[in-house]
Amino acid sequence: MARLNKYVVFLALIATFGGLLFGYDTAVINGAVDSLKAYFINPRFSDLANPAQADAASSLLGFVVSSALIGCIIGGLMGGWVSTVIGRKRGLVIAAVLFLISALGASAPEFPFAPIGHGGPAYMWNFVIYRILGGIGVGLASMLSPMYIAEIAPPKVRGNLVAWNQFAIIFGMLVIYFVNYGISKGGNGDAWLNSIGWRYMFLSGAIPASIFLLLLLFVPETPRYLMMKGQEAKARTVLDKLVTKEEADRELREIRASLSQNHSGKLFSFGAFLIFSGMLLSIFQQFVGINVVLYYATDIFKGMGMSTNAALMQTIIVGAVNLTFTVIAILTVDRFGRRPLQVVGGLIMAASMTWLGIELWTGGKGLGALIAMLVYTAGFAVSWGPVTWVLLSEIFPNQIRGKAMAIAVAVQWVANYLVSWTFPILNNNPFLVKHFHHGFAYWIYGVMSILAALFVWRKVPETKGRTLEQMESLWGSLKKAAIG
Known part of the structure; x- marks a missing residue:
């Protein structure tokens, strides 16, 4: 890694937590499908031996399991506005908060309306809402994490650092596979897993989400976003920490020139x-x-x-x-x-x-x-x-x-x-x-x-x-x- 300093590595690693939570949150559902079916879906149907009811149950389960994808699409569409108006860093903060809310809420969807563990199928839609919120976080992170890394990385290693995000996604998936396996083996059979164990699977996501949120307090906004908002002095301060003085001078000139060109900023400009x-x-x-x-x-x-x-x-x-x-x-x-x-x-x-x-x-x-x-x-x-x-x-x-x-x-x-x-x-x-x-x-x-x-x-x-x-x-x- 030529001319790569520790501060760049530090910022890139923090941004890849968005990728890790992307993988973690999308894969956590795999270990809980049967439990969600037993807890939320089956009690809603009186005769699952009836083909029509069985098909309806399968359809409803498919919706519940894939509900986070609705949020992913929403988060992806929101990402442009969030990154431009709110900023890359604060957008990642929003994603981390949504991950945390989703982890806590999906693990106890009946709270505070009923005692935890006694809500049953009546609170299935609460669960779906929390999963959609988590999906919005995934959609935001899937865009903002690689964007943040690209905008703070020196050109010679930018591809290397952005690719870390994909590694983090896969690593997050593997981590939750092992977490789910450990939780399933730590209880007292399927009855425990279907009533309580699945909650721990979703709750476990609160740990990396909290770490991500805390670490984001120590990262700056990207120089290119700061320049877009007219904060050149702050952009220069950040660039001085990322690259050498000569490289910072050159990048600042190039960013300034690109922003001063007569482009409308419209999507197809x-x-x-x-x-x-x-x-x-x-x-x-x-x-x-x-x-x-x-x-x-x-x-x-x-x-x-x-x-x-x-x-x-x-x-x-x-x-x-x-x-x-x-x-x-x-x-x-x-x-x-x-x-x-x-x-x-x-x-x-x-x-x-x-x-x-x-x-x-x-x-x-x-x-x-x-x-x-x-x-x-x-x-x-x-x-x-x-x-x-x-x-x-x-x-x-x-x-x-x-x-x-x-x-x-x-x-x-x-x-x-x-x-x-x-x-x-x-x-x-x-x-x-x-x-x-x-x-x-x-x-x-x-x-x-x-x-x-x-x-x-x-x-x-x-x-x-x-x-x-x-x-x-x-x-x-x-x-x-x-x-x-």
């Missing part, structure tokens, strides 16, 4: 293709199928004929591979560049998804299918997982970064929902199962991976080593060339 590029990066990151692996890995492995315990073990292996190759991305993104990693990763994912589809189509449910899934996970982790966030935090000019990232992040959460919703339909459709044996969906993700690689190869400029202001000049020149 640098051209519609820039916004479209950010949206496509977000869409492709989800349409390559990663959340099918993350959300449905246990069911996929069980569908291959594995026992529940074996499937859970394979899921842990998938998580370990994801984390390991994210580290490789962190170490290489500023050496090889963003575009090469995205293109190569897209091709690896395309090949492995095609392979996995063929394995399932031909009835292979053993080692070959497992290896294909692990290769796919490695390909994503070294490319489209962390590097997409790096690109999104770098490609947008100062004057529209908040608005543009808000749209990209909101689109990403919508794409996440679409993929998660359509996979069971594709995977369980009788016609597709009869003719392709659960392999068809993976071929679709393979095609999307090829399209993703082609898009980056043909249309996305390299951002490695460039300042954020240099990227702004690039898009300005491209727009002029297009007009000319």
Whole structure:
């Protein structure tokens, strides 16, 4: 890490707590699904043996489990206004507060209306509201954490530091998997877990949320936001702590020049293709199928004929591979560049998804299918997982970064929902199962991976080593060339 000082590392690590809570909060629900069904859903229905009531119960459970995603979309859309009007730092403070409220509220949704543990299904909607609030925190953090890191990081290590955020997301998921497992083993059977244990799972999120909120008291606002608000002296003070005096002088001049240019600050002032590029990066990151692996890995492995315990073990292996190759991305993104990693990763994912589809189509449910899934996970982790966030935090000019990232992040959460919703339909459709044996969906993700690689190869400029202001000049020149 050339010319990287401890203060930059300190600020980046604090910002990545937003990513950790992103992973923690979205994955905590996995350990509590059966308990939520027993506590909130089943008591609402008199005859679950009735197919109509059983379908209604499943639908309601699906809504409760996925309710945080509603908040994620709202938080993503709010992020532009929050980052521009309230600020990057204070936006992260809001996210931390929402994480804390959600953790406390979801663990005791009946408080203060009824004694904790005696609320029952009557307070299901309270639980949903708290999960939506947590989702808003996730949506805000998913945008603001990489943006904050990008705006305080020196250009030579910016990709490296922003990629830490993806590592933190995955690490947060792994932490809560182990926390949930420990809580489930610490009680007295399913009855305890369904009445009390699930509360501890959600309550555990209050610990990292409180730490994040406390640490944010020690971080400054980003220099670029301070300059946008006319606080040049404060921006200079922060820059002097982040880089050398010469680099601070140069960055200050570039930021000042970028803000003084005659741009309206409107979303499309640098051209519609820039916004479209950010949206496509977000869409492709989800349409390559990663959340099918993350959300449905246990069911996929069980569908291959594995026992529940074996499937859970394979899921842990998938998580370990994801984390390991994210580290490789962190170490290489500023050496090889963003575009090469995205293109190569897209091709690896395309090949492995095609392979996995063929394995399932031909009835292979053993080692070959497992290896294909692990290769796919490695390909994503070294490319489209962390590097997409790096690109999104770098490609947008100062004057529209908040608005543009808000749209990209909101689109990403919508794409996440679409993929998660359509996979069971594709995977369980009788016609597709009869003719392709659960392999068809993976071929679709393979095609999307090829399209993703082609898009980056043909249309996305390299951002490695460039300042954020240099990227702004690039898009300005491209727009002029297009007009000319």
